[in-house]
Amino acid sequence: MDHNEALEQSRARVIEAISQNMDLYGVTPSIGRLYCLLFFADKPLTLDEMKEQLGMSKASMSLGVRTLLDLNMVEKAWRKGVRKDLYVVNDDPYQRFFDYFSTKWRGAATMNTNAIETTIHELQVLTENPETPEEVRERAQVDIKNLENWLEYYDWLNRLIDSFESKEILEFIPIHKNKEQEE
Amino acid sequence: MDHNEALEQSRARVIEAISQNMDLYGVTPSIGRLYCLLFFADKPLTLDEMKEQLGMSKASMSLGVRTLLDLNMVEKAWRKGVRKDLYVVNDDPYQRFFDYFSTKWRGAATMNTNAIETTIHELQVLTENPETPEEVRERAQVDIKNLENWLEYYDWLNRLIDSFESKEILEFIPIHKNKEQEE
DNA sequence: TAATACGTTTAATACGAATTAAACGAAAAA
DNA sequence: TTTTTCGTTTAATTCGTATTAAACGTATTA
Incomplete structure (x- = not known):
């Protein structure tokens, strides 16, 4: 060879x-x-x-x-x-990683957030409708609670992605040249 | 309806x-x-x-x-x-997110790191071989430099995933209930 | 035991995405 | 102009994976 x-x-x-x-x-x-x-x-x-x-x-x-x-x-x-x-x-592998989240994950977060917000609104209308049967109302209220939890998560995710875009994440997880590592 | x-x-x-x-x-x-x-x-x-x-x-x-x-x-x-x-x-959407990185991304980082380390070692042997033509030696040295840059990145990525697993990331990007947000 | 009710595996199918050949349009060269 | 050289798009094909029907193994019940 x-x-x-x-x-x-x-x-x-x-x-x-x-x-x-x-x-x-x-x-x-x-x-x-x-x-x-x-x-x-x-x-x-x-x-x-x-x-x-x-x-x-x-x-x-x-x-x-x-x-x-x-x-x-x-x-x-x-x-x-x-x-x-x-x-x-x-x-630049870091930039590659950050860009990926800026585009794909941010996009998904936005889409899901919009869908969830619209749905929560609809469910609220449903629960406020006096004609809605009690059983449906209860299920809607459970859904609202769960979906609001997701909204909170997507807000968190957006802030995480913000820290990627701004590179502030590097203040928390620094790039340190691993000089004094095993030979 | x-x-x-x-x-x-x-x-x-x-x-x-x-x-x-x-x-x-x-x-x-x-x-x-x-x-x-x-x-x-x-x-x-x-x-x-x-x-x-x-x-x-x-x-x-x-x-x-x-x-x-x-x-x-x-x-x-x-x-x-x-x-x-x-x-x-x-x-739990946070846990879902963290688990995903613990399994998939950690796994990929490990595989790539292993491959890169093995390859760097081989390339070093190649450069140290006196029979290696100068032109090949130079290309190998460039490769080594680039691959070491990747190793550094995967080390960073592992530390990021660590902070997911330990949830220390939440100290930097906190989960705050968005109470006082726009109505 | 034997018989039934599960979940999984396997082999075949169906579906979708990756890939390509060919047609196309645009830009440069002659 | 005309011709050639690009890159892209489209339509057809190929390939891989998702899906399923059927076979299988195991546990439960009787």
């Missing part, structure tokens, strides 16, 4: 691990490998180069790059004299 | 919203609806009751309940005289 192969083989291990676990970010292993390809590339890549290296279609590369752009995991790059679109990885 | 329907319809909105957004927890909308069914149930349910209410097969309920159990989103319940297995929702 020559040394170039050894390098590629070493890389392959982390590529596989990371690609598989990228489902936490809601992307497929294929897109995970695309991300890793860009991560290990020493220069911005074109769609054709990605297609070449991964042995997939150009359409897939186009789609894959776009979802990675949506997640702020890659960025467009520019190089004089190059007409093709170029892409580089956004290799 | 009778009042019972009104209640069901109000519930349906939040059920749909939450079920759709449950993909953040890595589960399908079907399992999301199963979770919501248990959430709104006023008593522990059997597999047959779930099957009945959702119009799905018993096998699906069995599978679905198990994945929810793995995520600590539901628990087994007991009732005297009832032979069938009973399940209730674990309706």
